[in-house]
Each structure stands twice: as structure tokens, then as C-alpha cells.
Amino acid sequence: MVGMSLLRRTLLGVLLLVGCDATSAQTPGHTEAKLPNGIRVTLLGTASGPRVHVGLAGTSTLVEAGSERLLFDAGRGFMQNLVKAGFPMTAATKLFLTHLHSDHVVDIPDLLLTPWSAAPERKVPLEVWGPDGTRKMMSHLVEAFAFDIHVRRDVDESFSPDGIKVVAQDIRPGKVFERNGVTVTAFPVTHGLVEPSYGYRVDYGGHSVAISGDTSPSDNLVAACKGVDVLIHEAIDLDLLRQLVPNRQRRDAIVARHTTPEQAAGVFKKVSPRLAVFSHSPGTPAIVEQTKRFYSGRVEMGRDLMVIDIGDEVRFRSANAESRPQ
Numbered sequence: 001m002v003g004m005s006l007l008r009r010t011l012l013g014v015l016l017l018v019g020c021d022a023t024s025a026q027t028p029g030h031t032e033a034k035l036p037n038g039i040r041v042t043l044l045g046t047a048s049g050p051r052v053h054v055g056l057a058g059t060s061t062l063v064e065a066g067s068e069r070l071l072f073d074a075g076r077g078f079m080q081n082l083v084k085a086g087f088p089m090t091a092a093t094k095l096f097l098t099h100l101h102s103d104h105v106v107d108i109p110d111l112l113l114t115p116w117s118a119a120p121e122r123k124v125p126l127e128v129w130g131p132d133g134t135r136k137m138m139s140h141l142v143e144a145f146a147f148d149i150h151v152r153r154d155v156d157e158s159f160s161p162d163g164i165k166v167v168a169q170d171i172r173p174g175k176v177f178e179r180n181g182v183t184v185t186a187f188p189v190t191h192g193l194v195e196p197s198y199g200y201r202v203d204y205g206g207h208s209v210a211i212s213g214d215t216s217p218s219d220n221l222v223a224a225c226k227g228v229d230v231l232i233h234e235a236i237d238l239d240l241l242r243q244l245v246p247n248r249q250r251r252d253a254i255v256a257r258h259t260t261p262e263q264a265a266g267v268f269k270k271v272s273p274r275l276a277v278f279s280h281s282p283g284t285p286a287i288v289e290q291t292k293r294f295y296s297g298r299v300e301m302g303r304d305l306m307v308i309d310i311g312d313e314v315r316f317r318s319a320n321a322e323s324r325p326q
Ligand SMILES: [Zn+2]
Pocket: 049, 101, 103, 104, 214, 280
């Protein structure tokens, strides 16, 4: 009887493993062959602003380069899309924050706690880089969830003490990460009174991708990103904004700290990326249409779960992508 039950358990284990492989084989992201010296970008969330957009995740971008997986911002619901894209929950252990506006950080608690407390558990610390205030915010988050951390680590489930550690740093402009041939460079951008705010550029194997963060047209971004393979940039839709924010003064303040399609075209002309992709925008067709009036290069609207491969060629696909409401 003992033998049978062991056999049954073993068979069940094998079936579960096969089941996992079969599921992940159909999904984009980590299961696809790695590009030699290339970079793969998965847009985990592309929605704009703090407002809830049903079916869309808040701003978050995963960059895979060599053996590194780097996450940029942690908007609402990005963990759902991480798993939907075929990654294990533990895939993201290195988080870079562009700035501390809530729509960029609101799901850090999910990233901190969930992969640590659900199999397969994270057993390494969560590393976080971000502007001044990042360290403080992270230590407050650990404090806010002290009960759950204590019970799961010390009393009940014995989850990894290392896995719930946070190593956070407040960065300065320049190279902030250099491991296994991958470098991340932070550059200050202009986001109204929200200072400091950063954009990031990732370089690996002669290829590169940059993420603007929230910014109005930024000379720093242009200087740091000239000739980058892929530029992921924010944008606003002025017509939509007029409908959503009738108050002229409030609207002008929003416009002043973001980038219009026409302004984005000006930035793209100076940076000259092989592909420009909008993310953290309302996703309306007008944004790409208006940009194309002033810019003749390749430009695409980013969608949740869009995968961009950067190698000798720059290709993107939208497997599993949700269709965006127009
Ligand atoms: Zn934002």
C-alpha cells in the first residue's frame, strides 16, 4: 500500500511537471529561445495614469538581457501579466523605479510578498533601485506588512528569511547596475515638480533599450538615448484629456509634465531609435497617427504583453495581448 501510494504520488508529480511545461510552452516570454547577445522586452503593463483601466495593467516593463531579468516600475496588476506571459512569480527580483508616483509603485507589496509566500518561493532578497525616498518607502512597506512577514517566516510556514529581505538604494544619475555584461544607466527626466524622476537605459551585447518614465520632452533623455535600439516612451492624448479634465488649469499642468504626440515625434527624431514604442499612454490610435505626421521612423503603440526582441533585427509580437478599449 505504501508502495502504491508512493507510485501514485510520483506519477502525479510527473504529470504536474508535464502540465506546467505544456502550459508555459504556449506562452510568450521566458520559454522562447534566448537571443544571443540580444535583449527581450515584455510590456507587463501599459495603462496610463492612476485611474483603474479594467483589463489593463499599470505601467511595468520587464527587460531580459543575458542572465538578467530587470523590472521597471510596478503598476497595478503587473504580477498577473508576469504570470500570464509565462514567467514564474519569482522571475522579478530586481526592480528599478522611475519615480515614486503611486501608479508606478502601487503593486510593490504584491512583488514583495506574493512570490516569497507561494511556491516556488523567492529565496533571494528583493533588490530595488529608485530616486530619493525609495529606501524609506521600502522600509515602511516591510514595516506595514510586519504581521504577515513575522507569521509566515517565524511562526507558521518558515518561509525564507532571505527571501523577504529588501536591498534598496536611492540612486544618482549614471550607471546604477553592472552585472553579467548588463548595464543600467539612469538619467534624470523632467516630470514637473516630481523630482527626482528618472528614465533608464539598458545595454547588453551591443544592443539597447530605454524607458522614458514620466517626462515632458527631455534633453537629458535625448543625450542618454541617442541611437538606442528601442525607445519606450510615455505620451498623452490631448483630445481625450480635454474630455476627461475640463478644468483648463489642471489640464495645462498635466500637459506640462508629460509628452504630446507631436513632442514625442521631436524626441524620436533626435534619438533616432530603430523602434519607438508608446507605453503608459491612453493607447488611442490618435497618438501614433499624430506622431507619424511629424516622424517617419518606426513607431508602435505598446500593448499589455507585447514582446519586443532586439537583436540584429528588432521584432515585436503581441501574443496573448489584450485588445485595448479604443
Ligand atoms: Zn505615471
